[in-house]
Amino acid sequence: MEALLQDLLGENLLTTIVYCSLPLVFILVYALLAILGEVKISAWMQDRLGPMRTGPWGIIQPLADVLKLLQKEDTTPGTANKPLYNLAAFLPFMASYATFAVLPFSSEYVGADLNLGAFYLIAVSSIAVVGIIMAGWSSNNKYSLYGAVRSAAQIISYEVPAAMAVLIIVLFVGSLNLSDITVAQEGGFWNWFVFGGPKGEVTLADGGVISASWANIVYFPLFGATFLIYYVAGLAETNRTPFDIPEAESELVSGYHTEYSGMKFAMFFMAEYANMFVVSAVAVILFFGGWQSPYGTTIGDLAGIRWLGAVEEFGWFTVKGLFFVFVMIWLRWTLPRLRVDQLMHVCWKVLIPATFAIALVVGALVLVV
Amino acid sequence: MDYYSLLFYFFAVLAVGSTVVVVFSRNIIYAAFALMFTFLGVAALYILLLADFVAIVQVMVYVGGILVLLVFGVMLTKNITNVDFGGKSMNGFPASLIVGVIMGTLILLVTRTLWFRSDVPLVPENTTKTIGELMLTSYVFPFEVAAVLLLVAVMGSAMIARRS
Numbered sequence: 001m002e003a004l005l006q007d008l009l010g011e012n013l014l015t016t017i018v019y020c021s022l023p024l025v026f027i028l029v030y031a032l033l034a035i036l037g038e039v040k041i042s043a044w045m046q047d048r049l050g051p052m053r054t055g056p057w058g059i060i061q062p063l064a065d066v067l068k069l070l071q072k073e074d075t076t077p078g079t080a081n082k083p084l085y086n087l088a089a090f091l092p093f094m095a096s097y098a099t100f101a102v103l104p105f106s107s108e109y110v111g112a113d114l115n116l117g118a119f120y121l122i123a124v125s126s127i128a129v130v131g132i133i134m135a136g137w138s139s140n141n142k143y144s145l146y147g148a149v150r151s152a153a154q155i156i157s158y159e160v161p162a163a164m165a166v167l168i169i170v171l172f173v174g175s176l177n178l179s180d181i182t183v184a185q186e187g188g189f190w191n192w193f194v195f196g197g198p199k200g201e202v203t204l205a206d207g208g209v210i211s212a213s214w215a216n217i218v219y220f221p222l223f224g225a226t227f228l229i230y231y232v233a234g235l236a237e238t239n240r241t242p243f244d245i246p247e248a249e250s251e252l253v254s255g256y257h258t259e260y261s262g263m264k265f266a267m268f269f270m271a272e273y274a275n276m277f278v279v280s281a282v283a284v285i286l287f288f289g290g291w292q293s294p295y296g297t298t299i300g301d302l303a304g305i306r307w308l309g310a311v312e313e314f315g316w317f318t319v320k321g322l323f324f325v326f327v328m329i330w331l332r333w334t335l336p337r338l339r340v341d342q343l344m345h346v347c348w349k350v351l352i353p354a355t356f357a358i359a360l361v362v363g364a365l366v367l368v369v
Numbered sequence: 370m371d372y373y374s375l376l377f378y379f380f381a382v383l384a385v386g387s388t389v390v391v392v393f394s395r396n397i398i399y400a401a402f403a404l405m406f407t408f409l410g411v412a413a414l415y416i417l418l419l420a421d422f423v424a425i426v427q428v429m430v431y432v433g434g435i436l437v438l439l440v441f442g443v444m445l446t447k448n449i450t451n452v453d454f455g456g457k458s459m460n461g462f463p464a465s466l467i468v469g470v471i472m473g474t475l476i477l478l479v480t481r482t483l484w485f486r487s488d489v490p491l492v493p494e495n496t497t498k499t500i501g502e503l504m505l506t507s508y509v510f511p512f513e514v515a516a517v518l519l520l521v522a523v524m525g526s527a528m529i530a531r532r533s
Binding site for chain 1: 372398402405409426429432433434436440441444496497
């Protein structure tokens with residue numbers, strides 16, 4: 001992919017900028033689809049039709065929403081702290097865009113193929129909390145501040161089980177590189193980590209070898225449980241129902257972004273949708289084979305056409321990622337909101353001990369087998 | 370000037386500039402948020418030195434942990450906007466003496482050290498493995514001492530919090 005761009009544009013700064021902007025294009029297109037999906041799916045779940053008037057079957061509705069947001073007046077509360085109020089709108093999206101840098105969209109496109117990919121992802125996503133607190137405080141509104149404090153407490157707590165779940169897979173693979181973790185699951189859906197990991201032998205880029213053994217029987221339920229823990233923790237980190245306590249409309253108006261309007265509100269909205277995809281994509285990379293196709297090979301590879309294989313891999317990655325985004329939407333319109341004490345109970349007394357226990361067992365098995 | 374120097378000066382100015390805000394700002398919230406840019410600037414400088422693991426630890430521990438805790442704590446206190454801190458200078462002479470000595474030592478160190486330049490182009494390596502091995506072999510004692518120290522600190526703070 002980088003080579004292709006260099007052929008087209010030459011080896012200069014422009015190529016780098018274009019290369020770095022590709023995920024932005026992806027996010028914009030995906031956000032439009034996800035907004036449409038959200039309104040339509042919520043409508044069907046409540047036995048409604050949803051938007052039907054903008055375009056055939058309402059499919060231009062998200063575009064109309066974007067135009068509306070662009071035209072809206074950008075209001076700032078008179079008592080708000082203006083510099084921080086303006087800056088805060090961009091930090092959460094910045095943090096989630098930064099995580100896109102290490103997502104392997106296909107074997108041909110990874111923004112930065114870092115050796116520390118998984119670690120980087122966990123570290124960078126924590127910058128969003130600073131933006132949320134900044135937004136809540138600078139709005140000078142008690143609902144915003146409550147929302148920010150709740151959100152920060154929630155994200156900080158759920159970062160622990162999410163990071164531990166990532167660590168369990170990292171322990172098994174022996175690499176923090178997300179491309180390596182994807183490659184470790186090659187050869188068909190039965191080799192994905194959610195189904196207990198590779199059933200044959202896999203050689204990684206740095207020469208490490210993962211081979212099958214009797215321990216796969218143990219890994220199968222353990223990795224399945226790890227996936228569930230990761231997904232629940234990830235859901236909590238995106239602040240979506242059943243974990244939308246920071247935005248609880250019935251109590252806090254809209255949480256930390258109560259005062260924001262127009263494009264600044266849209267930035268928070270985009271950050272939420274981008275985060276949903278990041279969480280789903282990480283779940284896909286760690287447990288569902290990343291860009292690997294479920295039958296182990298691609299038509300492009302069989303026919304010997306490299307670009308077609310890469311496009312198919314990108315397709316698989318997106319389809320799997322969007323499926324988990326769909327599950328998030330599904331959960332949002334099915335489950336009621338948790339209480340704060342239930343939220344903390346689930347995190348500190350259920351998820352964290354469970355991840356530690358799984359990490360111990362997996363670590364011991366990796367050492368022994 | 371190549372991209373490397375450009376990036377270096379950009380992040381160096383970011384780190385130093387935001388530190389100036391941290392030190393001289395009268396508003397404690399501004400100081401706390403400026404600290405974020407200091408941490409990020411320093412992390413970027415680590416990356417320019419090819420210390421990727423240290424850079425990410427910097428972001429993880431300082432931005433994701435310490436800074437959030439700091440801002441959280443500041444926000445839960447009353448009247449954050451008009452906390453009067455640093456209104457007057459006190460103990461000017463001893464403070465400037467100590468700062469002067471430390472600064473002088475640092476400047477001496479920087480100017481006296483024989484910095485060497487490598488002409489070999491540096492390639493980022495997989496540093497995590499090496500750091501992990503060193504931490505659990507040659508440096509296991511300081512590593513464990515730091516761990517015990519943190520444990521003691523946690524227990525101490527829990528005890529202080531319980532008593533009141």
